[in-house]
Ligand SMILES: Nc1ncnc2c1ncn2[C@@H]1O[C@H](COP(=O)(O)OP(=O)(O)OP(=O)(O)O)[C@@H](O)[C@H]1O
C-alpha cells in the first residue's frame with residue numbers, strides 16, 4: 001500500500017529584523033521577534049516531493065541529487081511533529097501513520113551559503129508532509145523545528161515570527177503582516193559574493209552570541225521591540241525610507257553582535273563592506289533613502305528597493321564590480337540600460353574594483369507567495385517513491 005506523491009515548492013525569506021539567539025535550542029525558540037519578506041518562488045525556491053508506503057523499510061531523503069542520512073535530528077523532529085498532529089487530528093488512519101516516507105528535495109540556488117536554503121527547505125518539507133497527512137493546523141511551528149527562520153517561509157508577503165513566551169513553544173509562530181500584493185513595487189536584488197558553505201553555521205554562531213554577548217541583551221531589550229513595531233508600521237504605510245533605515249540598522253547590529261561574541265566571528269567581507277559604502281553614498285546623493293542592504297550569516301547582500309530604482313542600481317553594481325560576463329551577471333531581468341551618468345558615478349566617490357567577478361551573480365526578485373503544491377506532475381519521485389533524474 002502506498003500514498004501518491006505530493007510535491008511542493010517553497011520560498012526563501014530574507015529578514016529585515018534578524019532572528020539571532022535562542023531561548024530553547026531543542027525546540028528552536030528565539031530570544032526576539034523577527035520580520036522578513038518572502039521572495040518569489042519563480043526565481044529562488046526549494047522543491048520537495050514526499051511519498052509514504054508500507055513497502056519502505058526506513059525513512060529516506062535525497063537532497064540536491066545526493067542521498068543523505070535521515071538521522072538528522074531536525075528532520076526527525078519535523079516528521080514526528082507532523083505525525084503527532086495527524087494522530088491528534090485523526091487526519092489519516094493508524095496504518096498510514098506507521099509507514100515510512102521518502103523525501104526528495106532540490107534547491108535552485110546554493111545550499112548552506114547564507115541564502116536561507118534551510119528556511120525554504122524546511123518550509124517546503126513541512127508543507128509537503130502536511131499535505132501528505134491531510135493536516136488542517138498551522139505548520140509554521142513545525143517548520144520552526146527544522147530551522148527557526150523556516151517558520152517565516154510558510155507565509156507569503158511580509159511575515160512576523162513572534163518569539164512567544166510559553167516554554168512549550170506553542171506561541172512561537174509566524175503570522176502574515178501583509179500579502180505580497182500589498183506593496184507591489186517592492187523588489188530585492190541578491191548580490192552573490194560567495195556561494196560556499198560558511199565557516200560558522202547560524203546555529204553555532206547564535207549559540208556563542210547568546211552565551212557571551214552583552215550587546216545582544218541590549219539589542220533584545222531596547223532595540224528589537226521598537227524596531228519591530230516601527231517596521232511593521234512602515235510596511236503597512238508603504239513607507240520605504242523608514243522601512244529601509246530600520247532594515248540597515250538591524251543588519252548592522254546583527255553583525256555587531258557577532259563581533260561582540262567571544263570568540264568573535266565575522267560574516268561580512270571587504271566586498272560586503274564596499275556594498276554598504278556604495279548604498280550609503282548612493283542614498284546621500286539621492287537626498288533620501290532609496291535602497292536598503294541587509295546581510296544574513298554570510299557575505300551576500302540582499303538589497304531591498306522599489307522597482308524604479310532597479311536599473312540605476314544594477315548599472316552602479318556593474319560599474320563598481322566589473323564582471324567578465326556583464327550581460328549574464330543578473331538573473332531574472334531582461335535588460336537594463338545604463339541610466340546613471342558618469343558625473344553621478346564620480347560624485348559617489350567610490351573606487352571601482354579592478355579585480356573582476358567579486359560579485360558572482362545578481363538575483364533579481366520580488367516579494368512573493370508562500371509554499372504551493374505542484375499540480376503539473378513535475379514530481380521528483382516516481383510512483384514507487386524512487387528519485388527521478390540521475391539522482392545517486
Ligand atoms: N531543500 C532542503 N530540504 C531539506 N533540508 C534542507 C534543504 N535545503 C537545506 N536544507 C538543510 O539546511 C542546511 C543548511 O542550513 P544553513 O542554515 O547552514 O544554511 P542556509 O540556510 O543556506 O543559510 P542561512 O540560514 O544562514 O541563511 C542543509 O545542510 C540541510 O540540512
Ligand SMILES: C[C@@](O)(CCOP(=O)(O)OP(=O)(O)O)CC(=O)O
Pocket residue numbers: 014015017018019020028034118146147148149150202203204295296297
Ligand atoms: C541570520 C539569519 O538568517 C539567521 C537564520 O538562522 P537559522 O534559521 O538558519 O538558524 P537555526 O534556527 O539555528 O536553523 C537571520 C534571520 O533569518 O532572521
